[in-house]
Amino acid sequence: xxxxxxxxxxxxxxxxxxxxxxxxxSLVKTYDRKAIRAGKSRIKEWDYYLIYNDSFGVALTIADxxxxxxxxxxxxDFENRQETTVSPMFWLPFGRTGFPASSKExxxxxxxxxxxxxxxxxxxxxxxxxSIDSFADGLPFACDLLLSDEPEDSMVIATPFPEKKTAFYxxxxxxxxxxxxxxxxCGKRYFFEPKKSFGLxxxxxxxxxxxxxxxxxxAQGAIAQHVVGFNIGYGFGDTSRASENMLFVDGKAHKLDRxxxxxxxxxxxxxxxxxPWTFTSCDGRFEMEFTPILDRASCTDVKLxxxxxxxxxxxxxxxxxxxxGTELYLSHxxxxxxxxxxxx
Numbered sequence: 151x152x153x154x155x156x157x158x159x160x161x162x163x164x165x166x167x168x169x170x171x172x173x174x175x176s177l178v179k180t181y182d183r184k185a186i187r188a189g190k191s192r193i194k195e196w197d198y199y200l201i202y203n204d205s206f207g208v209a210l211t212i213a214d215x216x217x218x219x220x221x222x223x224x225x226x227d228f229e230n231r232q233e234t235t236v237s238p239m240f241w242l243p244f245g246r247t248g249f250p251a252s253s254k255e256x257x258x259x260x261x262x263x264x265x266x267x268x269x270x271x272x273x274x275x276x277x278x279x280x281s282i283d284s285f286a287d288g289l290p291f292a293c294d295l296l297l298s299d300e301p302e303d304s305m306v307i308a309t310p311f312p313e314k315k316t317a318f319y320x321x322x323x324x325x326x327x328x329x330x331x332x333x334x335x336c337g338k339r340y341f342f343e344p345k346k347s348f349g350l351x352x353x354x355x356x357x358x359x360x361x362x363x364x365x366x367x368x369a370q371g372a373i374a375q376h377v378v379g380f381n382i383g384y385g386f387g388d389t390s391r392a393s394e395n396m397l398f399v400d401g402k403a404h405k406l407d408r409x410x411x412x413x414x415x416x417x418x419x420x421x422x423x424x425x426p427w428t429f430t431s432c433d434g435r436f437e438m439e440f441t442p443i444l445d446r447a448s449c450t451d452v453k454l455x456x457x458x459x460x461x462x463x464x465x466x467x468x469x470x471x472x473x474x475g476t477e478l479y480l481s482h483x484x485x486x487x488x489x490x491x492x493x494x
Contacts, residue, residue, distance in 0.1 A: 151407055151432070154391040156308060162186065166316040168308055173392035175303040175403045181251045181320055181355050188316040188357040191216045194494075195249040195356075197258060197269060199278055200368075201295055201329045201349040204484060205229050206340055207463075208293055208333055210280050211237075212260050212267050214247035215494065221260050221267045223280055223291055224446060225335045226463065228484070231444045234286040234335075238265045253322055253353040274298070276327070276351075286336050295331035295342065297349045300324060301377070301401030307394045309387035311359050319356035319387060325379035325398050326350070326370045346372070350379070361493045362386040365411045367429075369466055369485020376400050378478065380470070382409050382429065382436070382487075395436070397470055397478065404473045408432045411487060423447075423460050427487060429468070438468035438480065440487060454493070461488040 154172035161179040163169050166187025169179070186193055196213035207226035213219055222237035240262055250256020257270040264283040269276065276297040285291035304324045311317035329347040333340040348370040364386050370379035379398045395406035409432075414425040427440040442464035450457045466483045 151390075151393070153393065153405060153407070156306070160185065161308065161320055162318070168310045168318045171308050171310050171388065171391040173308075173394070173405070174306040177252055177254065177306055177322055179306075179308060179320065183245060183251070183355075186316070186357060188314070190244055192317070192357045193245065194354070194358050195245070195247070196352075196354045197249070197253075198352040198354075199269075199276075199297075199349060200352075200486075201278075201297070201342060201347065202226065202228075202484070203342060203347040206333075208295070209235075210267065210278055210293070212247065212249075212258055212269065214243045214245060214249060216244050217242060219243040219247055219260075221262065221265055221280070223282055223285070223293075225286070225291065225333070226444065226446070228443060228463065233444060233446050235446065235448065236282050236285050236291070238262050238282070249355070251355075253324070253351065274300075276300075276349075278331075289336055290334065292334040293331065295329060295333075295349070297327040297329055297351075298344070299328040299377075301326050301398060303396075303398065303401055303403035305381045305394055305396045305403070307392055309389060311386070312388045314357075314359055317357045317359050319354065319358065321356075321394070322351070322353040323368065323381045323394070324351040324353070325368060325381055326377045326401070348372075348377070348379070358492075358494065359386075363489070363491045365487070365489055367411070367485065367487035369480075369483055371483055373478075373480075373483075378480075378483075380436075380485075382406070382411075384409070395431075397436075397472060399472065399478070406431065406436055406470075409436055411489070413489065421460070421489065423462050423489075427462075429487075435471040436468075437470075438466050441465045441467070456491075456493040458491045459488065460490070461486055
């Protein structure tokens with residue numbers, strides 16, 4: 151599939167349509183919430199961070215989905231294959247959360263009763279501070295983290311929705327930042343050390359259609375003194391001009407074509423998320439086996455709003471090809487893959 155790179159310029163035209171669809175390795179398009187022409191209740195903005203090492207991880211989200219918003223924290227215990235997620239919600243923010251128009255600068259803060267989240271830029275680093283008063287077993291959760299060594303390249307994609315011209319998704323994934331800091335969970339302190347800990351950012355801005363499904367996966371870590379990672383995904387919108395699939399080695403992107411998530415199913419067609427998966431590519435450049443260890447599952451159904459999420463953490467084993475044909479072998483490489491269905 152021919153893939154099209156985005157040019158610099160505004161993201162949306164005067165009618166609120168994407169000026170062009172495609173991919174880039176930086177935020178070459180300028181996002182402006184005021185240029186959106188869809189209904190105000192359809193605009194969605196979020197910053198999601200995932201930080202982990204071989205033993206444990208933390209996920210942090212601030213989201214403004216217009217008619218509702220949330221802050222969310224997850225503590226991921228890979229050794230004991232357990233997780234805790236708490237997601238306080240707030241209503242009718244309609245953009246007042248104050249997300250910046252770019253991931254490069256600008257800060258976001260959200261304080262609720264019993265919870266406080268803050269993302270700031272400080273001296274070339276990302277400073278993430280979060281607390282929830284009642285987390286696991288009624289005990290508090292808190293973290294104070296720094297992300298540094300941001301890679302030169304990232305995955306950026308502008309995706310239209312053919313059924314609605316004013317709907318779009320503008321997304322950046324920054325993979326493989328070094329992480330350090332402290333986490334308080336269940337009365338115990340955990341520490342991220344930058345040599346063995348990495349963080350990623352999922353930066354999302356857009357207008358979504360009401361019902362959709364997506365598949366997303368990512369991994370990051372060190373292999374023989376090199377920082378390696380990848381982003382893979384598909385499932386919503388018109389991706390005929392570009393996929394969001396990329397490999398990263400020492401901050402440089404290597405573009406991939408289409409991939410397929412092969413999730414095992416039972417005789418009734420239901421996914422068996424904790425059984426081994428495979429990932430296949432249309433051109434043979436990404437062929438992986440995936441051994442799950444933890445399913446961070448969440449299901450909400452209040453009729454008009456429905457969400458069925460399975461973010462599955464585990465180990466990738468297999469081979470990928472860089473742009474120059476160099477083979478990259480992954481062995482017991484920790485990451486995640488997910489399937490999410492939303493009516494929102």
